Amino acid sequence: MNQEEIIINEAIRQFAEKGLRFTVQDIAENLHMAKKTIYHSFSSKEELLIAMLKSGFARIQEDKRRILSSEETLPKKLRRAMIAIPDEYAFLDFRQLSGLEQKYPSAAAELHYQLEANWEPIYQVIEEGKRSGQIRKDVDLTVLRLIVTSAIENFISSEDLRNNNIEYQEALNSLMNIIMKGICL
Secondary structure: OHHHHHHHHHHHHHHHHHHOOOOOOHHHHHHHHOHHHHHHHOOOHHHHHHHHHHHHHHHHHHHHHHHOOOOHHHHHHHHHHHHHOOOOOOOHHHHOOOOOHHHHHHHHHHHHHHHHOHHHHHHHHHHHHHHHOOOOOOHHHHHHHHHHHHHHHHHHOOOHHHHHHHHHHHHHHHHHHHHHHHOOO
């Protein structure tokens, strides 16, 4: 692992512990390095958050590719791939991203971009499901993407899940139950 990856991994660990309240000083102390060493790699906390998002979504895309190439049934593949979270991120509470848009607008824009990007493999599997009769032919891919990404963004930015004692992963599973019952024949 290079120095940037080490810093990103520690930032993820700090995020898991403190949410967006983690500081560059927290990272420096735990890595036994000077803050200026971190700032040499990342000019600001927001730049570090963006790097964390890019790294995390790269791992999510790897996980999606693995899921979509598995021998599972098409509906199971879709269900798992649309809300894929690699095992190394299973401990994260993504509800802690609440407030990202207000405090770190560039990082929020990156999150939005990452949620909207790289849907082509999912689209291909859905089209395969339409051809094989496992997915309804009238499922609009753009609308489906908007439903999923909007729900995920809402889960992250709203306090509703926390106020109703709903875990993030539980909310994702519930979302997929509703969607899969709506798109499958």
